[in-house]
Amino acid sequence: xxxxxxxxxEKPSAKKAADDTAVDAWVGSRTQDAPKxxxxxxxxxxxxxLHAKLKADCAMRGRKMADEVRDLLMEKYRxx
Numbered sequence: 001x002x003x004x005x006x007x008x009x010e011k012p013s014a015k016k017a018a019d020d021t022a023v024d025a026w027v028g029s030r031t032q033d034a035p036k037x038x039x040x041x042x043x044x045x046x047x048x049x050l051h052a053k054l055k056a057d058c059a060m061r062g063r064k065m066a067d068e069v070r071d072l073l074m075e076k077y078r079x080x
Contacts, residue, residue: 054068054069
């Protein structure tokens, strides 16, 4: 039986310090607002057609589906 030789390339070089500073700057610029109150997960089933409309509408407006549904629920139940 013959053995196949596989060559392994060079060891990757260490990352540049400039790359590390760019990453640190990006991480430092990220801010997350703490939720005003604890969040709970809600899972619901909706018709495929409604899901497609919601997803398309949110994509066109650059919104997350969860944010849209959350806003709709807040609008309805804030009145109570």
